Amino acid sequence: MEFLLSLAEEEQVILVGHSFGGLCISVAMELFPTKIAAAVFVSAWLPSPDLNYLDLLQEDLTLALSLLRPFPIFGDEDLQENTQLTRDNYGIVAKVYIVCEQDKLFKHDFQLFMIERNPPNDVKVIAGADHMSMFSKPQELFSYLQEITDTYY
Template sequence: MKKLRVIQLLVLVAMFILSSCSSDDVQPANPKNYVLVHGAWQAPYAWQAVKANLEKQGNHVIVVELPGHGADQTPPTEITLDKYKEKVMNAISTVDGKVLLVGHSLGGMIISSVAESIPEKVETLIYVAAYLPVSGLTLDSLAHMDPDSHLGGKDVLIFHTDTYTVDVKQDQIVDLFIQDGTPEVQNLVLNNYRTEPLIPFINPVTLTGQNFGSVKKAYIKTLQDHVVSPYLQNKMISTGNVKSVLEINTGHSPFLSQPDNLSSLLTKIANN
């Protein structure tokens, strides 16, 4: 009888321990390495909620701060698309194994260039409302293929040829990047705004079928996007050899307006 009571007590303790563990504590059987690359006029702050979600699942996540963004003070005259590529490649070099390389907007140009240089390190390229080029194109040339983008509006962009930078007109920032966000999130974008280095917009990418073409690609379409319109997203997907296409009903910055939903989509791609 005494032995039976001991067994019953042990069972109760085990049940208590199991019930006290939330589902958030369960680690994935196969944790992934994510490298997240922000876009123009943004910085690592934009990815923080998604980063936290992915790390909670047990994944390893790196958010790259591009030169001339966030706290980085590299002069715009020294910033090129290759400089961006080098920064991302340096981040990837710290990771054992392959990475899920995620690029937003301008970040799509960068991750494409990275995959051309080190295809063996990239498990999947994930484009989030991102420019997906073919060889020889620049971001500027892709943007000019988008008749529905609000970037093409009158006086939306202000170019500073003396400093090699470009600004978005202040009263257009919310409409372009976060029209679907809460007032708090919109203020976050406004408060973190910085002028953008111009040279990378006109640097072409060189991509080959042997390298870039060998890497699996996924695209997350943003259905209310005012920067990279659904029209251009569909056009790039049709020429980009994209394996899987998912959708999220947001503007240009889903990591700010719907970070949980975006995190779920990234996880879905990682597990396919």
């Protein structure tokens, strides 16, 4: 967050979040929407300002709560408790999701579920990539990141 604070008003960056890093870049999008040209979610958590626990069926909620484990997402309690994603900030930043088809942590169906609930501006697919696409398909990931930079920066 300090880096984004240090940017001049007219400067922008492209953020890339992998796995649970999607939550981290989402907080940055909420706090600094004008400093982010685009956010890239690589087989990452893609939260939505519209998805609420109250929207879940009661039985789904009961199951979800039984599976939860305490996990400090942001590493900063104040940030974690006081940041809510909004359409006015988080919602205005361009989002690109890179699906890794062979991911066994964020399964393909789960990635599609998040994309459906919070449609990004663009979706890319890396066929044969596992959760660590930077190791399993580095050339493909690099090509997409370069393409995204050319499009949004």
